[in-house]
Amino acid sequence: MDIGNRRTGDEPPAARGLIDDYTLMEGIPDEMIDPAGNVRPGWSALISAFEDLGPEELSARFERADQYLRDAGVFYRTYDGAEGNERPWPLSHIPLLLDESEWMLITHGLRQRAQLLENVVADIYGENTLVSQGLLPPELIARNPEFLRPMVGVKPASGHYLHFCAFELGRGPDGTWWVLGDRTQAPSGAGFALENRVATTRALSEIYNGMNIHRLAGFFRDFRDAVLAQGKRLEGRVGILTPGQHNETYFEHAYIARYLGFMLLEGEDLVVEEGQVMVRTVAGLRPVSVLWRRMDDSFVDPLELRYDSRIGTPGMVEALRQQSISMINALGSGVLETRALAAFMPRLARHFLDTDLELPGIATWWCGQPAERQHVLDNFDTMVLGQAFSTTLPLDDPRGTALGADVPDDQKAALRERLATNGVYYVGQELVRLSTAPVYVDGRLEARPITLRVYAARTEHGWTIMPGGFARVGSASGDTAALSMQRGGQAADVWVISSSPVERVSLLPQDGERLVRNQPGNLPSRAADNLIWLGRYIERCESTVRILRAYNARLAELSNPQLPVLVHTRDYLESVDVDATEPLPTALLQAIDSAVFSAGQIRDRFSPDGWLALSDLQKSARRLAGRVRAGDDATRSMTVLLRKLAGFSGLVHENMYRFAGWRFLELGRRLERAIHMARTVAFYTSPDAPDGSVEILLEIGDSVMSHRRRYSVSAGAQSAIDLLVLDQLNPRSVLFQLTELSEQIEALPGGVEDGQLSPAARCALQLHTQLVVAEPAEFTQERLDALADDLSTLADLLAAAYFT
Secondary structure, three states: OOOHHHOOOOOOHHHHHHHOOOOOOOOOOEOOEOOOOOEOOOHHHHHHHHHHHHHHHHHHHHHHHHHHHHHHOOEEEEOOOOOOEEEEOOEOOOOEEEEHHHHHHHHHHHHHHHHHHHHHHHHHOOOOHHHHOOOOOHHHHHOOOOOOHHHOOOOOOOOOOOOEEEEEEEEOOOOOEEEEEEEOOOOOOHHHHHHHHHHHHHHOHHHHHOOOEOOOHHHHHHHHHHHHHHHHHHOOEEEEEOOOOOOOOHHHHHHHHHHHOOEEEOHHHEEEEOOEEEEEEOOEEEEEEEEEEOOOHHHOOOOOOOOOOOOOOOOHHHHHHOOOOEEEOOOOHHHHHOHHHHHHHHHHHHHHHOOOOOOOEOOEEEOOOHHHHHHHHHOHHHEEEEEOOOOOOOOOOOOOEEEHHHOOHHHHHHHHHHHHHOHHHEEEEEOOOOOEEEEEEOOEEEEEEEEEEEEEEEEOOEEEEOOOOEEEEOOOOOOHHHHOHHHOOEEEEEEEEOOOOOOOOOOOOOOOOOOOOOOHHHOEHHHHHHHHHHHHHHHHHHHHHHHHHHHHHHHHHHOOOOOHHHHHHHHHHHHOOOOOOOOOOHHHHHHHHHHHHHHHOOHHHOOHHHHHHHHHHHHHHHHHOOOOOOOHHHHHHHHHHHHHHHHHHHHHHHHOOOOHHHHHHHHHHHHHHHHHHHHHHHHHOOOOOOOOHHHHHHHHOOOHHHHHHHOOOOOOHHHHHHHHHHOOOOOOOHHHHHHHHHHHHHHOOOOEEOOEEOHHHHHHHHHHHHHHOOOHHHOOHHHHHHHHHHHHHHHHHHHHHHOO
16 A cells, blocks of 8 residues: 555545544644644544555454454553453554654753753762752652662762653643653663554554654664673673563563563572672573663662562662662662652753753642742642652552542542641642544544653663654543553554655664674573473473373263273372362363463563463463363363463474573473373382273373384283383383483583583483383382482472572
8 A cells, every 4th residue: 555645734535534523622732633623744644544444454453453462462460459460451553643853852852851860860869969059959859768878879880870761741732742750760661662563563564664654673772782882891791670570561571671682680580799790590690780670779679778678689789889780770760750850850950951941841839848838729729739759659549649629528628738737748730631642442533632651761872762652542531540551541652754764773683793692501590490390380281181181081982980990090180189070170270370470480581472372272271161071072172272282382392492491491391291101100000000091091191003003912011111111212201201301401501510410410310321221020110109209309409400
């Protein structure tokens, strides 16, 4: 579809159909319609393209974007419970369009503001001239919970306090952009902006390619290069410090880590030794020199900051004092998010920059000053009232904000009293009516309020601004409170449109660039632990499914659950906490959930295809639960799950790079399979095993056909032991698993040093040797159970070597 020739200010006749019912809000500017009622340039082409597609195709395109986000596992967490629930990322399908000339004004204003914020935070934790000269009230700093006294006088190793910032912007009634808030502590959303772009362009690829839209990759490339340059100067690794998967934006942490090639680290992955931050890897402790912090600063070090933090690293502040590590952004930078600080920003701009702010902020009155406090009290009903030291709490939280006129009558007097007596903790702000932008709802366009979140990154050449960011879109017309993701708001991609072709940039290496390979010893111990358990849980699921399928197939065929072989099988399943009377046992669902949980802990190291396959397995199992009947129905259901498990295992085996991560995943699978096979063979070849036990054992071991081809006699316990325990060529046998275990353990860091085997490698070799020279007749039930115990000991040796 060629739409390039439609980028004019004249509205094409075809565009009127979709916007006929588009209703503007009185006195509120709109991003699509100008004050004269005309469709703005750029929007004309977009709406015309939508008209050409038609409502059915347009809805299908938008569903394609949603499907991509679901397949990629893009989510955010809402805190409506103890740990919150994962919700699909709420994409508003119509992008926000901004002209390049207008964007340049925003860019200049945000570069100025970023530099101003750097100057302010450097003074607060440095010379403190702003307070001494009366430019900032001392109470504004001293009473601020975001002011970290241990950080006073600590100079950043990079020479800068701020490296990555976000700004909330809104267009006011006069058409100009205003700064609604600064985000300097641990700004979120940059990764979601990338996913918004991918999802939107997948749905509207020909429209996107027909318009000169600035790309986002260049912004991330320049920031990545600047961070890597810092790491190189400090001779250490670069990591993203995350609170963990229960954080509301954990998906983004993992996505950005994978996109930029940084390690994703939690506090427990790190230790401080002699002032140097080290990461626990499978190759031992390795230095870290740059951490992009995605957790609130007070949680970073329980030794000197919040003593109750369970996600920090003791000694981190001391490492910052010694300048052995650079933190993005510096600890204590959250003080800049103080809502009351907005009242002083114009004065601070003139002090530091000798000029006015290019992008104005909301008019703010801090109630810690008598005149300002009285002004707020006199204009109570028209003021937005809020906490002076908080910026991120929801509007219905008592510590958040509320319009004075909306405060219930029975609470107004009490709030006015608090303002009068404890004004230092409150601000009053001008009520801002935000501009609107179109949202596609049930085949028509509706005007919804929007804000714009824009990102600034410090690079080798100064501050650079992401050309777009993302827009927060309200869930209801005129409801600015509903802009929050937690309150049902949506997020839209932002297209900055140029009048000429734009550079197509990529994070891939360019011709002539020096190739740099990462070393294989960078795998954090926590990630390795989750990988090995992921392998174990997947194999545990498969073994359980195979037994349940064999059990239900015989139940369907014989229709007598009291037959000895079925009773025997139920007894075995009960010994591993699986209730065979459930057609799809709870224990199996829990094992699948555990596999998903382990994979969720390492999203940065997990391919989107692997995650999709695992999620599909979980959804299929949950869908079948409660609907499956014992017997033939359960047999077919187990076959479905078995195919999905095999698909996931095959995907991992064929596509996962053979670094240490793959080895630990493989070790988990081989350990679990060997332990399971040893115990299963012991149970089904015991002297009291009923007739038919060997046949069901061979089916569980997926070796029925191999047994028929290899042995000329009828099925017997000795032949089953030979095939499932001692056969080096059978991928289900215990010996086969030990061969693989020995090979992978010896290839791990420390597996063989100076010709000496590690304890785990020695144990695997000993077990392997014992089986190689053994005969089937030697394997009694007791010896097979002892073999399973020895394999569990091998698992413990691996844990001791790499996870503690």
